[in-house]
Amino acid sequence: MRKIAICNQKGGVAKTTSAINIASYLALKGKKTLLIDLDPQANATSGVGVDKRTIQHSIYNVLHEHINIEQAIRDTEIEYLSVIPSNINLTGAEVELVNVMGREYRLKKALNEMKVPFDYVIIDCPPSLGLLTINGLTATDSIIIPIQCEYYALEGLAQLMNTVKLIRDNLNDRLQVEGVLLTMADQRTKLTKEVIGEVQKFFGNKVYKTIIPRTIKLTEAPGFGKPIPLYDPTSLGAKKYEDVTNEILGIYSESKNEETTEDTGKTEEQHGKEVGERA
Numbered sequence: 001m002r003k004i005a006i007c008n009q010k011g012g013v014a015k016t017t018s019a020i021n022i023a024s025y026l027a028l029k030g031k032k033t034l035l036i037d038l039d040p041q042a043n044a045t046s047g048v049g050v051d052k053r054t055i056q057h058s059i060y061n062v063l064h065e066h067i068n069i070e071q072a073i074r075d076t077e078i079e080y081l082s083v084i085p086s087n088i089n090l091t092g093a094e095v096e097l098v099n100v101m102g103r104e105y106r107l108k109k110a111l112n113e114m115k116v117p118f119d120y121v122i123i124d125c126p127p128s129l130g131l132l133t134i135n136g137l138t139a140t141d142s143i144i145i146p147i148q149c150e151y152y153a154l155e156g157l158a159q160l161m162n163t164v165k166l167i168r169d170n171l172n173d174r175l176q177v178e179g180v181l182l183t184m185a186d187q188r189t190k191l192t193k194e195v196i197g198e199v200q201k202f203f204g205n206k207v208y209k210t211i212i213p214r215t216i217k218l219t220e221a222p223g224f225g226k227p228i229p230l231y232d233p234t235s236l237g238a239k240k241y242e243d244v245t246n247e248i249l250g251i252y253s254e255s256k257n258e259e260t261t262e263d264t265g266k267t268e269e270q271h272g273k274e275v276g277e278r279a
């Protein structure tokens with residue numbers, strides 16, 4: 001079982017969008033995948049179509065009340081994709097766990113005790129470096145850091161890397177940076193090009209070759225409770241999340257690399273038209 005946390009304490013950088021869609025493509029490629037929503041905002045939960053009002057057991061009950069983790073696992077519309085939902089109760093967990101022994105290890109322990117086998121566990125972290133994220137970082141093998149192609153993209157990354165080092169030294173010596181994912185890119189702008197350059201300088205070959213463009217379809221999909229492969233499988237956003245999932249799986253060809261560069265500046269409409277023409 002390979003565990004990957006999607007983590008960046010900065011808000012709105014596409015952690016949840018990436019968690020949902022990478023988990024979905026892993027599942028569609030036949031990998032049994034568990035998406036864990038570790039954010040009280042519960043956007044990953046609703047993003048895979050789970051109605052928050054129908055949740056009986058959430059990650060809160062797993063972390064706080066030690067319920068059996070299996071009780072919280074829910075099926076989704078995608079056959080091999082399951083989810084452990086979150087809800088607003090989780091807001092209290094940061095405070096409620098403060099005086100609890102082994103509070104940083106709650107998620108790790110629950111996953112160790114899990115009897116249902118999964119190939120992949122994808123953990124969507126909240127935008128903070130508090131106890132919930134620490135639980136995620138302690139439980140995981142590696143992290144993917146999404147970075148939005150915007151002003152101040154690198155802001156806070158030194159702090160994140162410092163936290164990763166602290167966790168590695170004290171709580172989880174296996175913790176690795178799996179990769180860095182550039183998101184919401186508009187390849188036509190100078191700013192995006194600058195950010196890509198800066199991030200590549202900072203993280204070197206950890207940066208995925210696939211860059212996620214800013215597209216309307218990716219914004220719309222969560223509103224319908226659907227991952228992008230169900231909402232619009234031929235969209236550019238869908239293709240890019242499939243590509244990065246292939247990179248994670250170690251399936252990556254040079255031709256795809258060229259294609260990524262070629263795609264620069266293509267709009268969703270252009271891409272849709274081309275896909276339509278090919279079909």
Ligand SMILES: Nc1ncnc2c1ncn2[C@@H]1O[C@H](COP(=O)(O)OP(=O)(O)OP(=O)(O)O)[C@@H](O)[C@H]1O
Binds near residue numbers: 218219222
């Ligand atoms: N490639 C994209 N193109 C367009 N919109 C996007 C893209 N990726 C994410 N978004 C939108 O940007 C917003 C923030 O994305 P998301 O919720 O995934 O970020 P996050 O890092 O999980 O946020 P938070 O820190 O609040 O948890 C959402 O409205 C999402 O739909």
Ligand SMILES: [Mg+2]
Binds near residue numbers: 016017127
């Ligand atoms: Mg989020």
